[in-house]
Amino acid sequence: MKWTCVIVEDLQVAADYLVKCCEKSALLQVKGHFTNVEQALDYLNKNSVDILFLDVEMPGATGFDLLDQLAYYPKVILTTSKSEYAYNAFEYNVTDFLKKPFTYQRFQEALNKLTTPAGDNNITSTATDHIFIKCDGKLVRLNNDDILFIESMGDYVKFVTADSKKYITHNTIKNLEEKVNRQTFIKVHRSYIININKIDDIRENDLFIKGNEIPVSKAHKPDVLKRLNII
Amino acid sequence: MSGSNFSKKFIFNEKLDANYLYSLYEDDYQYIEEIFLTTLANFNEDFNSIKDAFETNNISDLKRAIHKMKPTFGFVGLPLVQNICKEFEDICQNATSSNELTSEYQQIVVTLAESKELIASEYNKLKEFNSNFL
Numbered sequence: 166m167k168w169t170c171v172i173v174e175d176l177q178v179a180a181d182y183l184v185k186c187c188e189k190s191a192l193l194q195v196k197g198h199f200t201n202v203e204q205a206l207d208y209l210n211k212n213s214v215d216i217l218f219l220d221v222e223m224p225g226a227t228g229f230d231l232l233d234q235l236a237y238y239p240k241v242i243l244t245t246s247k248s249e250y251a252y253n254a255f256e257y258n259v260t261d262f263l264k265k266p267f268t269y270q271r272f273q274e275a276l277n278k279l280t281t282p283a284g285d286n287n288i289t290s291t292a293t294d295h296i297f298i299k300c301d302g303k304l305v306r307l308n309n310d311d312i313l314f315i316e317s318m319g320d321y322v323k324f325v326t327a328d329s330k331k332y333i334t335h336n337t338i339k340n341l342e343e344k345v346n347r348q349t350f351i352k353v354h355r356s357y358i359i360n361i362n363k364i365d366d367i368r369e370n371d372l373f374i375k376g377n378e379i380p381v382s383k384a385h386k387p388d389v390l391k392r393l394n395i396i
Numbered sequence: 397m398s399g400s401n402f403s404k405k406f407i408f409n410e411k412l413d414a415n416y417l418y419s420l421y422e423d424d425y426q427y428i429e430e431i432f433l434t435t436l437a438n439f440n441e442d443f444n445s446i447k448d449a450f451e452t453n454n455i456s457d458l459k460r461a462i463h464k465m466k467p468t469f470g471f472v473g474l475p476l477v478q479n480i481c482k483e484f485e486d487i488c489q490n491a492t493s494s495n496e497l498t499s500e501y502q503q504i505v506v507t508l509a510e511s512k513e514l515i516a517s518e519y520n521k522l523k524e525f526n527s528n529f530l
């Protein structure tokens with residue numbers, strides 16, 4: 166299965182070259198090319214992709230503005246002609262930084278830094294509205310909207326659903342973090358992934374979902390707050 | 397970029413960095429032709445953005461326009477012109493008015509115009525070469 170990607174680039178020749186590199190790699194499926202942040206955001210907030218090839222300086226807003234507004238975090242490879250952005254790239258935890266123009270070999274090196282494509286190892290697509298888990302000897306379908314949170318139990322995880330059912334399966338939070346729909350779920354603690362739409366309230370370093378108190382780590386709190394519609 | 401096994405070698409104008417082009421596209425001459433064509437198709441729009449920004453004394457737009465166009469020259473084997481653009485972009489960073497940039501601007505406009513002619517000429521030669529030998 167291929168990684169899905171989107172190219173956000175205002176220079177046509179650079180975008181065409183990237184498309185060519187993606188095709189040559191046979192690892193990537195280009196879902197779209199956008200020349201400004203606004204168009205890209207519109208697409209990305211409706212469609213989940215694995216990788217974002219992102220220019221920095223574009224008309225209107227910058228690539229970093231786009232990252233600030235994204236509801237989820239695909240792997241990001243920055244493509245720019247300005248090496249001064251390397252520090253910001255580090256701040257945004259991007260996977261790699263390609264200075265235009267770059268060779269295909271350099272492009273491949275960037276791909277090598279990415280993890281296994283979603284879809285391998287029986288991973289459910291991150292773009293779906295449900296998941297299947299192995300539980301009690303069968304595959305059980307859980308709709309994303311029914312899941313309140315997922316809690317680590319050592320080598321197992323517990324899915325807690327809106328009807329107060331609990332499903333225990335052999336897995337880890339770290340592994341699930343890559344598999345669940347990133348528009349719906351977010352890791353808030355090393356032991357918890359929650360459904361962002363189910364939060365009732367947040368107090369200090371805890372959040373509450375249907376009476377369940379869930380810790381939010383300092384490391385994850387900024388990401389959680391960024392995802393909330395705070396007025 | 398497909399790495400064709402074509403043996404006949406196109407001789408690029410000496411002003412173009414042929415090794416640089418081969419590092420990007422190998423000897424995929426058809427693809428290089430495409431790159432030149434795309435560059436030419438978008439050249440005037442990007443060039444005019446630079447001119448408009450300078451003439452309207454919009455330094456912010458001028459920086460943005462030169463920044464956008466800069467890597468174009470790398471893609472067509474003119475990394476030196478890309479560097480010239482980078483130097484002009486750096487000068488723009490500290491400028492507050494077009495008047496401060498008149499001399500550098502006049503130079504870069506000439507450089508960009510000459511580059512366009514060179515790309516167009518190479519495109520035509522390459523197109524003919526590809527139609528004859530590929």
